[in-house]
Amino acid sequence: MIQTTGPGRRTSAADRERRPLDHGAWFLVLPALIPILVLSVGPLLYGISLAFTDAQSGRTEPTEWIGTLNFQDLLHDTLFWESFRIGLVWAVGVTVPQFLLALGLALLLNERLRLRWLARALAIVPWAMPEVVVGVMWRLVYHPDAGILNETLRDLGLGGGRDWLSGLATALPAVIVVGVWAGMPQTTVTLLAGLQNTPRELHEAAAMDGAGAWRRFRTVTWPAIRPVALAITALNLIWNFNSFALVYVLTSGGPGGRTRLPMLFAYEEAFRYGQFGYAAAMGCAMVALISIVLAFHLVGRLRRGGEG
Numbered sequence: 331m332i333q334t335t336g337p338g339r340r341t342s343a344a345d346r347e348r349r350p351l352d353h354g355a356w357f358l359v360l361p362a363l364i365p366i367l368v369l370s371v372g373p374l375l376y377g378i379s380l381a382f383t384d385a386q387s388g389r390t391e392p393t394e395w396i397g398t399l400n401f402q403d404l405l406h407d408t409l410f411w412e413s414f415r416i417g418l419v420w421a422v423g424v425t426v427p428q429f430l431l432a433l434g435l436a437l438l439l440n441e442r443l444r445l446r447w448l449a450r451a452l453a454i455v456p457w458a459m460p461e462v463v464v465g466v467m468w469r470l471v472y473h474p475d476a477g478i479l480n481e482t483l484r485d486l487g488l489g490g491g492r493d494w495l496s497g498l499a500t501a502l503p504a505v506i507v508v509g510v511w512a513g514m515p516q517t518t519v520t521l522l523a524g525l526q527n528t529p530r531e532l533h534e535a536a537a538m539d540g541a542g543a544w545r546r547f548r549t550v551t552w553p554a555i556r557p558v559a560l561a562i563t564a565l566n567l568i569w570n571f572n573s574f575a576l577v578y579v580l581t582s583g584g585p586g587g588r589t590r591l592p593m594l595f596a597y598e599e600a601f602r603y604g605q606f607g608y609a610a611a612m613g614c615a616m617v618a619l620i621s622i623v624l625a626f627h628l629v630g631r632l633r634r635g636g637e638g
Contacts, residue, residue, distance in 0.1 A: 374617075380610035387604030400611035410612060412587070413595040419502070420591055421571040424509035429563055431510065432517035437551075439518070440525040450522075457515035465579025468508045469495065495581050501588045505580050512576060513569070517562055524558035525551065557631075564627040568620050592616055 381400055385393045404410060439450050456464065471477050474493040484490035494504040528551060536546045552559075574593040577583070583590035583598070590598075592612065600609035 377610050377613055380607055381614045383607045385606040385610075387606065393607075396607070400608050401615075403608065404611050404615060409587070410592070410595055413590045413592050416502070416588070416590060417571050417592045420506060420509070420573070420577075420589075421567050423502075423506045424513065424570045425563060425566045428510045428514050428517055428566060429559070432514045433521055433559075435514070435518045436521035436525055437547075439522055453518055454515040456512050457519070459512075461512065461575040462579055464508065464512045465576050468511075469580060472504060496585050498585055498588055501581055501585055505577055505589050508580060509570060509573065509576060513566065517566060520558060520562045521555060524555035528554040560627070560631070564623065567623065571620070572616070 382395060382397060383393045384396050384399075435453060439446060439453065443449070459467075471479055472494040474480060474491055474496075477494075479494070480490040480492065482490075492500065494500045532550045532554075533546055536550050541549065571591075572593055573591060574597065577589055577591055578594060578597075581589045583594040593616075596609045596612040596616075599605045599612065
């Protein structure tokens with residue numbers, strides 16, 4: 331749409347979008363910007379600056395600027411890199427089965443079944459529960475003496491009595507199961523929304539052409555939900571890598587550091603040992619990794635958008 335603003339002068343909608351905001355518009359935007367600056371940008375910048383200092387709790391001397399010394403120590407900290415490896419195993423181990431199970435559940439809930447509304451409501455129950463409640467509940471499930479898991483195994487004659495959260499070999503798999511259960515509803519709802527935006531006429535046309543269920547999924551369903559699937563998978567990787575409350579309630583990083591995720595490691599350095607500067611350096615390293623993952627994801631999305 332073209333509008334005339336004066337003799338021989340025209341402005342288009344694109345020109346108006348490129349026009350900088352005037353002072354009145356900035357005044358209207360400020361109420362939304364101030365909380366972001368105060369609650370997000372400010373603490374982030376303060377945390378980055380703290381990583382270049384020797385800040386400690388209970389320190390009577392002034393905090394000094396030490397440059398990149400914290401990051402140099404971090405490069406040689408084998409415990410941190412071990413927690414980093416555990417964090418990657420946790421993030422991938424939760425995200426992959428979470429996506430596969432959520433996709434299957436979303437496909438099922440997208441069918442015209444009886445009491446589908448009830449099934450959809452029940453599917454999001456874990457999502458509505460706080461992580462602390464989920465952790466306490468699953469600690470009771472895994473309890474070595476009175477837990478429902480060991481009781482079921484005893485009834486089936488498969489042993490029982492194992493302390494799942496304290497065993498060196500079972501702690502991380504047991505926590506991963508809880509992470510999958512707790513995060514699957516959000517992925518299911520997201521994929522279900524993508525499925526509902528897929529026209530049923532395409533499936534009916536493919537079925538009339540003789541395409542089976544797998545071929546219809548591969549040629550119709552997956553291309554339609556692929557952008558949503560890639561987006562939710564990238565977000566799940568980031569969220570799972572940054573997990574804290576769930577694992578803290580379940581194991582507090584034990585046994586023997588088998589479930590000590592990077593966020594737990596940074597928390598212990600800051601609030602148990604009082605090394606605020608070193609913990610801030612850990613946070614910066616994790617932010618850098620997440621930024622790299624986001625950059626790859628965004629570049630891939632832009633390339634696919636350009637090819638489309």
